[in-house]
Amino acid sequence: MKVKKINNLQISDDNLLRYNKHILLDEIDLEGIEVLQQKHIAVIGLGGLGCPIAQYLVTSGLGNITLIDDDYVESTNLQRQILYISEDIGKKKAEAAYKRLSEINPNINIHQYYERFTENSSSLIESADLIIDATDNFKTRSLINKITLSLKKPLVMGAAIKMQGQVAVFRNDLDDMPCYNCLYDNLIDEDTSCLNQGVLSSLTGVIGSIQATEALKILLCFGETLESKLLLVDLKYSSFRIVKIKKDPECRVCK
Amino acid sequence: MGKVMKLYIKYFASVRDMMGKDSEVIDIDTNLTVFGLWETLTLNLKSDMKVMFAVNHEYVGKDFKLKHGDEIAFFPPVTGG
Numbered sequence: 001m002k003v004k005k006i007n008n009l010q011i012s013d014d015n016l017l018r019y020n021k022h023i024l025l026d027e028i029d030l031e032g033i034e035v036l037q038q039k040h041i042a043v044i045g046l047g048g049l050g051c052p053i054a055q056y057l058v059t060s061g062l063g064n065i066t067l068i069d070d071d072y073v074e075s076t077n078l079q080r081q082i083l084y085i086s087e088d089i090g091k092k093k094a095e096a097a098y099k100r101l102s103e104i105n106p107n108i109n110i111h112q113y114y115e116r117f118t119e120n121s122s123s124l125i126e127s128a129d130l131i132i133d134a135t136d137n138f139k140t141r142s143l144i145n146k147i148t149l150s151l152k153k154p155l156v157m158g159a160a161i162k163m164q165g166q167v168a169v170f171r172n173d174l175d176d177m178p179c180y181n182c183l184y185d186n187l188i189d190e191d192t193s194c195l196n197q198g199v200l201s202s203l204t205g206v207i208g209s210i211q212a213t214e215a216l217k218i219l220l221c222f223g224e225t226l227e228s229k230l231l232l233v234d235l236k237y238s239s240f241r242i243v244k245i246k247k248d249p250e251c252r253v254c255k
Numbered sequence: 256m257g258k259v260m261k262l263y264i265k266y267f268a269s270v271r272d273m274m275g276k277d278s279e280v281i282d283i284d285t286n287l288t289v290f291g292l293w294e295t296l297t298l299n300l301k302s303d304m305k306v307m308f309a310v311n312h313e314y315v316g317k318d319f320k321l322k323h324g325d326e327i328a329f330f331p332p333v334t335g336g
Contacts, residue, residue, distance in 0.1 A: 049336040136336040161335035164268035183314060187305075187332055199335065230314060232330050234268040237277070241267060241328065243309040248316075 010034070015107065019061050027222040033061055039219045040064035042125040044117050044144055045134035046093040047071070048204030049158050049211065051083040053134055056212035058101045064109040065101075066128055069093045070116040080201040122147045130215055133157045133180075134208065138187040145180035146253055148172040154218055155180065158211040163200045163236040165207035168245065169214050169226045178228050182248035203235055258285045260323035262292070267330035273304055274329075289327060290317035305332050 011019075011033055022028040039062055043054050046069035057065055073081070073088040073096055081093075088096040094112040101110055113124055117140055125131055131153050133144045141157065148155045148170070155170040157180055171177040210231065217223050232241045249255060259282045266274045274296075283295070289308045297304075308315050309328040321327065 045336055047336055134336050136334070138334045141334060159333040159336055161333050162269060164331065164333060166333045184332065184334075187334060197335070204336070232267055234271070236268070237271065239267065239271075239277075241265075241330075242312070243328070243330075244313040246313065 015061065018105075018107075022060065028220060032220045035220060036061050036216075037063045039130075040066070040128045041130050041132060041215055041219075042066040042068065042128035043132045043134055044068045044125075044140070045136065046081075046083070046097050047077065047134065047136060048080040048199060049134035049160060049208040050132075051081045051097070052205050052208035053132055053158075053212045053215075054097060054101055055083060055104065056209060057215065058105045058108050058110070060212075060216060061105070062108060064111065064128075066111045066113070066124060067094050067097055067101075068113045068115065068117055068121070068124055069097075070114060080199060080204045082205070117144065119143065119147075122151060125153070126151055128153065130154045130156065130218060132211055132215055134211065138184065141184070142181060142253075145170065145172070149179055149254055156211050156214045156218070158207045160203050160207045161197055161199060163203055163234065165203055165233040165235075167207060167210045167214065167226055167231045167233070168229060169218065171227055176247060178245045178247040179251065179254040181253035182251045183230065183245050185252070200235060203233075206233060206235065259283065260285050260287075260321070260325075262321060263324075263326040264292075264296070265326065265328040267328055269331045270304065270306055270329045273300065273302060285323070287321050288317065289315060289319045289321060292321060292327065293317075293329060306330070307332055 019033045023030055043050050071093050073084045073091050073093055083097045083100045092114045094114045098110050098112040131148050149172045152173045154173045158167045170179050214225050217225050228245050230243045230245055262281050265278045271277050306329050310325050
Protein backbone atom coordinates (compact mmCIF):
# COMPACT_ATOMS: atom_id res chain seq x y z
CA MET A 1 0.00 0.00 0.00
CA LYS A 2 1.38 3.41 -0.95
CA VAL A 3 1.76 5.74 2.00
CA LYS A 4 1.81 9.52 1.85
CA LYS A 5 3.79 11.49 4.38
CA ILE A 6 2.22 14.86 5.00
CA ASN A 7 3.72 16.85 7.86
CA ASN A 8 5.05 13.58 9.26
CA LEU A 9 1.59 12.00 9.21
CA GLN A 10 1.23 8.62 7.58
CA ILE A 11 -1.99 7.96 5.71
CA SER A 12 -2.30 5.57 2.77
CA ASP A 13 -3.70 6.67 -0.61
CA ASP A 14 -6.70 4.42 -0.06
CA ASN A 15 -7.45 6.09 3.23
CA LEU A 16 -6.93 9.60 1.83
CA LEU A 17 -9.84 8.81 -0.46
CA ARG A 18 -11.89 6.86 2.07
CA TYR A 19 -11.71 9.65 4.66
CA ASN A 20 -11.69 12.53 2.15
CA LYS A 21 -14.87 14.18 3.48
CA HIS A 22 -13.50 14.08 7.03
CA ILE A 23 -10.13 15.44 5.90
CA LEU A 24 -11.98 18.38 4.34
CA LEU A 25 -13.47 19.30 7.72
CA ASP A 26 -11.25 21.77 9.59
CA GLU A 27 -12.25 20.08 12.86
CA ILE A 28 -10.90 16.71 11.75
CA ASP A 29 -8.38 17.17 8.90
CA LEU A 30 -5.45 14.77 8.36
CA GLU A 31 -4.37 15.06 11.98
CA GLY A 32 -7.81 13.94 13.14
CA ILE A 33 -7.67 10.89 10.88
CA GLU A 34 -4.35 9.91 12.40
CA VAL A 35 -5.62 10.53 15.95
CA LEU A 36 -8.64 8.28 15.30
CA GLN A 37 -6.34 5.55 14.01
CA GLN A 38 -4.70 5.53 17.47
CA LYS A 39 -7.99 5.38 19.37
CA HIS A 40 -10.02 2.53 20.78
CA ILE A 41 -13.73 2.60 21.64
CA ALA A 42 -15.74 -0.14 23.34
CA VAL A 43 -19.40 -0.43 22.37
CA ILE A 44 -21.49 -2.41 24.84
CA GLY A 45 -24.71 -3.67 23.27
CA LEU A 46 -25.22 -4.36 19.57
CA GLY A 47 -28.94 -3.71 19.27
CA GLY A 48 -30.78 -0.73 17.85
CA LEU A 49 -28.25 1.77 19.23
CA GLY A 50 -25.09 -0.32 18.90
CA CYS A 51 -25.59 -0.95 15.17
CA PRO A 52 -25.42 2.66 13.94
CA ILE A 53 -22.79 3.52 16.58
CA ALA A 54 -20.44 0.74 15.46
CA GLN A 55 -21.10 1.46 11.79
CA TYR A 56 -20.22 5.17 12.04
CA LEU A 57 -17.15 4.53 14.19
CA VAL A 58 -15.90 1.96 11.68
CA THR A 59 -16.55 4.15 8.64
CA SER A 60 -14.79 7.02 10.44
CA GLY A 61 -11.55 5.03 10.68
CA LEU A 62 -11.18 4.29 14.36
CA GLY A 63 -8.07 2.20 15.13
CA ASN A 64 -9.71 -0.34 17.41
CA ILE A 65 -13.30 -1.11 18.29
CA THR A 66 -14.45 -3.61 20.90
CA LEU A 67 -17.96 -5.03 20.52
CA ILE A 68 -19.68 -6.76 23.43
CA ASP A 69 -23.08 -8.45 23.22
CA ASP A 70 -24.55 -11.76 24.40
CA ASP A 71 -27.58 -11.89 22.13
CA TYR A 72 -28.58 -13.60 18.88
CA VAL A 73 -30.12 -11.90 15.84
CA GLU A 74 -33.91 -12.36 15.72
CA SER A 75 -36.46 -11.43 13.06
CA THR A 76 -37.90 -8.71 15.28
CA ASN A 77 -34.47 -7.00 15.35
CA LEU A 78 -34.25 -6.39 11.61
CA GLN A 79 -36.67 -3.43 11.63
CA ARG A 80 -34.05 -1.21 13.31
CA GLN A 81 -30.79 -3.13 13.87
CA ILE A 82 -29.26 -2.11 10.59
CA LEU A 83 -26.06 -4.17 10.63
CA TYR A 84 -27.98 -7.42 10.28
CA ILE A 85 -29.61 -8.99 7.23
CA SER A 86 -32.22 -11.74 6.97
CA GLU A 87 -29.66 -14.52 6.72
CA ASP A 88 -28.09 -13.42 10.03
CA ILE A 89 -31.15 -14.60 11.97
CA GLY A 90 -30.00 -17.08 14.61
CA LYS A 91 -26.37 -15.88 14.52
CA LYS A 92 -24.55 -14.22 17.39
CA LYS A 93 -24.89 -10.45 17.04
CA ALA A 94 -21.21 -9.94 17.90
CA GLU A 95 -20.16 -12.28 15.06
CA ALA A 96 -22.66 -10.96 12.51
CA ALA A 97 -21.65 -7.37 13.34
CA TYR A 98 -17.95 -8.27 13.12
CA LYS A 99 -18.46 -9.73 9.64
CA ARG A 100 -20.50 -6.79 8.32
CA LEU A 101 -18.21 -4.13 9.83
CA SER A 102 -15.08 -5.87 8.48
CA GLU A 103 -16.63 -5.72 5.01
CA ILE A 104 -17.48 -2.04 5.43
CA ASN A 105 -13.94 -1.11 6.50
CA PRO A 106 -11.23 -3.77 6.56
CA ASN A 107 -8.71 -1.33 8.09
CA ILE A 108 -10.19 -1.48 11.59
CA ASN A 109 -9.11 -3.85 14.36
CA ILE A 110 -12.42 -5.22 15.55
CA HIS A 111 -12.51 -7.21 18.79
CA GLN A 112 -15.80 -9.02 19.33
CA TYR A 113 -16.97 -10.70 22.50
CA TYR A 114 -20.06 -12.87 22.68
CA GLU A 115 -20.75 -12.41 26.37
CA ARG A 116 -22.91 -10.54 28.81
CA PHE A 117 -21.34 -7.47 30.40
CA THR A 118 -20.94 -8.27 34.10
CA GLU A 119 -18.92 -7.30 37.18
CA ASN A 120 -16.10 -9.43 35.71
CA SER A 121 -16.05 -7.73 32.31
CA SER A 122 -13.84 -4.76 33.10
CA SER A 123 -10.81 -6.39 31.45
CA LEU A 124 -12.70 -6.27 28.12
CA ILE A 125 -12.83 -2.47 28.17
CA GLU A 126 -9.76 -1.43 30.13
CA SER A 127 -7.68 -0.71 27.03
CA ALA A 128 -10.42 1.43 25.43
CA ASP A 129 -10.17 5.24 25.44
CA LEU A 130 -13.93 5.68 25.66
CA ILE A 131 -16.95 3.49 26.41
CA ILE A 132 -20.34 3.69 24.72
CA ASP A 133 -23.36 2.34 26.57
CA ALA A 134 -25.81 0.98 24.00
CA THR A 135 -27.48 -1.54 26.31
CA ASP A 136 -31.17 -1.88 27.05
CA ASN A 137 -31.57 -2.10 30.80
CA PHE A 138 -30.90 -0.09 33.95
CA LYS A 139 -28.94 -2.82 35.73
CA THR A 140 -26.28 -3.11 33.01
CA ARG A 141 -26.19 0.67 32.50
CA SER A 142 -25.58 1.16 36.20
CA LEU A 143 -22.82 -1.47 36.15
CA ILE A 144 -21.13 0.15 33.13
CA ASN A 145 -21.21 3.46 34.99
CA LYS A 146 -19.59 1.91 38.05
CA ILE A 147 -16.86 0.16 36.07
CA THR A 148 -16.06 3.21 33.91
CA LEU A 149 -15.73 5.25 37.11
CA SER A 150 -13.21 2.79 38.52
CA LEU A 151 -11.32 2.57 35.21
CA LYS A 152 -11.60 6.37 34.71
CA LYS A 153 -13.07 6.23 31.19
CA PRO A 154 -15.44 8.73 29.56
CA LEU A 155 -18.91 7.24 29.04
CA VAL A 156 -21.39 8.10 26.29
CA MET A 157 -24.86 6.91 27.29
CA GLY A 158 -27.84 6.64 24.97
CA ALA A 159 -31.31 5.19 25.45
CA ALA A 160 -34.39 4.87 23.26
CA ILE A 161 -37.99 3.71 23.55
CA LYS A 162 -41.15 4.31 21.51
CA MET A 163 -40.38 7.65 19.81
CA GLN A 164 -38.31 9.18 22.60
CA GLY A 165 -34.68 8.96 23.58
CA GLN A 166 -31.88 10.40 25.68
CA VAL A 167 -28.14 10.95 25.27
CA ALA A 168 -25.64 12.07 27.90
CA VAL A 169 -21.86 12.21 28.28
CA PHE A 170 -20.45 11.31 31.69
CA ARG A 171 -16.82 12.28 32.18
CA ASN A 172 -16.08 9.37 34.49
CA ASP A 173 -12.42 9.92 33.57
CA LEU A 174 -12.38 13.26 35.41
CA ASP A 175 -12.85 14.08 39.09
CA ASP A 176 -15.96 15.68 40.60
CA MET A 177 -18.23 15.17 37.61
CA PRO A 178 -21.81 13.84 37.75
CA CYS A 179 -22.21 10.15 36.87
CA TYR A 180 -25.09 8.08 35.46
CA ASN A 181 -26.30 7.26 38.95
CA CYS A 182 -26.51 10.95 39.88
CA LEU A 183 -29.28 10.99 37.26
CA TYR A 184 -30.75 7.52 37.52
CA ASP A 185 -30.92 5.69 40.81
CA ASN A 186 -32.88 2.55 41.62
CA LEU A 187 -34.98 2.40 38.48
CA ILE A 188 -37.20 -0.58 37.85
CA ASP A 189 -36.66 -1.73 34.27
CA GLU A 190 -40.22 -2.93 33.68
CA ASP A 191 -41.22 0.70 33.50
CA THR A 192 -38.71 1.75 30.90
CA SER A 193 -37.20 -1.09 28.87
CA CYS A 194 -38.22 -1.98 25.34
CA LEU A 195 -39.22 -5.62 25.73
CA ASN A 196 -42.94 -5.02 25.62
CA GLN A 197 -42.98 -1.62 23.97
CA GLY A 198 -42.61 -0.43 20.42
CA VAL A 199 -39.60 1.42 19.03
CA LEU A 200 -39.65 3.62 15.94
CA SER A 201 -37.03 2.25 13.52
CA SER A 202 -35.31 5.55 12.87
CA LEU A 203 -35.27 6.56 16.57
CA THR A 204 -32.38 4.20 17.38
CA GLY A 205 -30.60 5.55 14.31
CA VAL A 206 -30.97 9.12 15.58
CA ILE A 207 -29.89 8.35 19.14
CA GLY A 208 -27.05 6.00 18.12
CA SER A 209 -25.76 8.52 15.58
CA ILE A 210 -25.68 11.25 18.24
CA GLN A 211 -23.76 8.88 20.56
CA ALA A 212 -21.21 8.16 17.81
CA THR A 213 -20.91 11.90 17.15
CA GLU A 214 -20.28 12.66 20.83
CA ALA A 215 -17.60 9.94 20.95
CA LEU A 216 -15.80 11.38 17.91
CA LYS A 217 -15.95 14.91 19.37
CA ILE A 218 -14.52 13.75 22.70
CA LEU A 219 -11.66 11.83 21.07
CA LEU A 220 -10.88 14.63 18.59
CA CYS A 221 -11.49 17.47 21.08
CA PHE A 222 -13.67 19.71 18.94
CA GLY A 223 -16.96 21.52 19.40
CA GLU A 224 -19.04 21.24 22.53
CA THR A 225 -20.22 17.91 23.87
CA LEU A 226 -23.15 16.75 26.00
CA GLU A 227 -20.74 16.56 28.96
CA SER A 228 -22.84 16.59 32.16
CA LYS A 229 -25.92 17.30 30.09
CA LEU A 230 -28.91 15.17 29.17
CA LEU A 231 -30.31 15.56 25.67
CA LEU A 232 -34.00 14.73 25.50
CA VAL A 233 -35.25 13.71 22.07
CA ASP A 234 -38.92 13.40 21.17
CA LEU A 235 -39.28 12.43 17.52
CA LYS A 236 -43.07 12.25 17.64
CA TYR A 237 -43.29 15.99 18.15
CA SER A 238 -39.87 16.90 16.69
CA SER A 239 -38.92 18.31 20.06
CA PHE A 240 -35.41 18.50 21.55
CA ARG A 241 -34.23 19.82 24.92
CA ILE A 242 -31.00 19.88 26.93
CA VAL A 243 -31.04 19.53 30.72
CA LYS A 244 -27.94 20.12 32.86
CA ILE A 245 -26.91 17.35 35.25
CA LYS A 246 -25.25 18.28 38.55
CA LYS A 247 -23.15 15.97 40.68
CA ASP A 248 -25.35 14.53 43.41
CA PRO A 249 -23.41 14.93 46.67
CA GLU A 250 -25.42 11.98 48.03
CA CYS A 251 -24.84 9.71 44.99
CA ARG A 252 -24.18 6.22 46.34
CA VAL A 253 -21.91 5.39 43.39
CA CYS A 254 -19.62 8.40 42.86
CA LYS A 255 -19.65 10.37 46.13
CA MET B 256 -53.83 30.27 52.03
CA GLY B 257 -50.21 31.26 51.41
CA LYS B 258 -48.80 33.37 48.68
CA VAL B 259 -49.42 32.38 45.07
CA MET B 260 -46.60 31.71 42.61
CA LYS B 261 -46.64 31.47 38.84
CA LEU B 262 -45.05 28.36 37.30
CA TYR B 263 -44.26 27.63 33.65
CA ILE B 264 -44.72 23.92 32.97
CA LYS B 265 -43.47 21.85 30.02
CA TYR B 266 -44.40 18.25 29.27
CA PHE B 267 -42.03 16.12 27.22
CA ALA B 268 -42.37 12.91 25.14
CA SER B 269 -44.73 10.30 26.69
CA VAL B 270 -45.53 12.70 29.55
CA ARG B 271 -46.82 15.12 26.91
CA ASP B 272 -49.01 12.35 25.45
CA MET B 273 -50.43 11.55 28.86
CA MET B 274 -51.14 15.18 29.74
CA GLY B 275 -52.57 15.91 26.30
CA LYS B 276 -50.64 19.19 26.04
CA ASP B 277 -47.06 20.37 25.73
CA SER B 278 -47.16 23.20 28.27
CA GLU B 279 -49.21 25.27 30.66
CA VAL B 280 -48.81 28.21 33.03
CA ILE B 281 -50.36 27.87 36.46
CA ASP B 282 -50.77 29.94 39.62
CA ILE B 283 -50.42 27.80 42.71
CA ASP B 284 -49.68 28.03 46.44
CA THR B 285 -46.07 28.43 47.45
CA ASN B 286 -44.17 25.82 49.49
CA LEU B 287 -44.48 23.12 46.88
CA THR B 288 -41.88 20.54 45.87
CA VAL B 289 -41.53 19.51 42.24
CA PHE B 290 -43.00 16.08 43.07
CA GLY B 291 -45.82 17.75 44.98
CA LEU B 292 -46.57 19.76 41.84
CA TRP B 293 -46.59 16.56 39.75
CA GLU B 294 -49.02 14.93 42.21
CA THR B 295 -51.26 17.96 42.05
CA LEU B 296 -51.23 18.07 38.24
CA THR B 297 -51.95 14.34 37.86
CA LEU B 298 -54.43 13.99 40.74
CA ASN B 299 -57.28 12.95 38.47
CA LEU B 300 -55.28 10.86 36.00
CA LYS B 301 -54.72 7.81 38.23
CA SER B 302 -51.38 7.33 36.48
CA ASP B 303 -48.34 5.62 37.94
CA MET B 304 -46.11 6.92 35.15
CA LYS B 305 -42.49 7.33 36.22
CA VAL B 306 -41.33 10.87 35.68
CA MET B 307 -38.17 12.95 35.99
CA PHE B 308 -37.87 16.66 36.66
CA ALA B 309 -35.88 19.61 35.38
CA VAL B 310 -36.26 23.09 36.85
CA ASN B 311 -34.92 25.99 34.79
CA HIS B 312 -33.15 23.51 32.46
CA GLU B 313 -31.38 21.67 35.29
CA TYR B 314 -32.14 18.14 36.47
CA VAL B 315 -33.47 18.07 40.06
CA GLY B 316 -34.63 15.45 42.55
CA LYS B 317 -38.25 15.08 43.61
CA ASP B 318 -37.84 17.12 46.82
CA PHE B 319 -36.68 20.26 45.01
CA LYS B 320 -38.61 23.30 46.31
CA LEU B 321 -40.20 25.48 43.65
CA LYS B 322 -40.26 29.25 43.59
CA HIS B 323 -42.19 31.94 41.72
CA GLY B 324 -41.31 32.07 38.01
CA ASP B 325 -39.70 28.62 37.77
CA GLU B 326 -39.91 26.67 34.52
CA ILE B 327 -40.53 22.99 35.24
CA ALA B 328 -40.07 20.24 32.64
CA PHE B 329 -41.51 16.78 33.24
CA PHE B 330 -39.97 13.98 31.17
CA PRO B 331 -39.91 10.18 31.27
CA PRO B 332 -36.94 7.98 32.21
CA VAL B 333 -35.61 5.93 29.27
CA THR B 334 -33.38 2.85 29.54
CA GLY B 335 -34.18 0.89 26.37
CA GLY B 336 -31.88 0.38 23.45
